Amino acid sequence: MSEHRTIVGLKIKGIRESKNLSIEEVSQRSGLSIEQVNSIETDEQLPSLGPLIKIARALGVRLGTFMDDNDALGPVVCRAEERESKSSISFSNGATDARKHMEYHPLAQQKAGRHMEPFIIDINPEKSPEFQLSAHEGEEFIYVMQGEVEIVYGKETYNLKEGDSIFYDSIVNHHVHGAPGKSAKILAVVYIPF
Secondary structure (H helix, E strand, O other): OOOOOOOHHHHHHHHHHHOOOOHHHHHHHHOOOHHHHHHHHOOOOOOOHHHHHHHHHHHOOOHHHHOOOOOEOOOOOOOHHHHHHOOOEEEOOOOOOOOOOEEEEEOOOOEOOOOEEEEEEEEOOOOOOOOOOEOOOOEEEEEEEEEEEEEEEOOEEEEEEOOOEEEEEOOOOEEEEEOOOOOEEEEEEEEOOO
């Protein structure tokens, strides 16, 4: 994992303070508890995408704002060697004992005004995953580059292997994780209307 990993909590706190909002106000606007917002800001809890999307909406910013460095108006090229040396972001799967379930490598963090968030995601193996389903506005596309993943979507579970893909409405409760005991690498594109 990169030593230059982005600390999402610090960015959230900085944006919240720049907008003169209290943690309580962000909690009310996002529907998350005060404790959740506080633990995300202090990087005690590595959130899944669902809570981050709610916080982004509460702050009136794009999800990508938490990962951005500089905004560019034209196309953004992300070279493989640069992606490996740039910042990554870790998220938990909601389990209390798993803090680094996924490592996200943003592919367009310098693109201004985007509505899609493309990532290469390394999924770490877990012995006994316990996860919480999340739902948010938008759509997600996942392509399995290596390994095997499980996607819980509503009442169904889909097993995807290398070369498989899935496209779904993210308003339905869902969760993405490695197949039991397996690691994986996926390309994920999250679209969030703003």
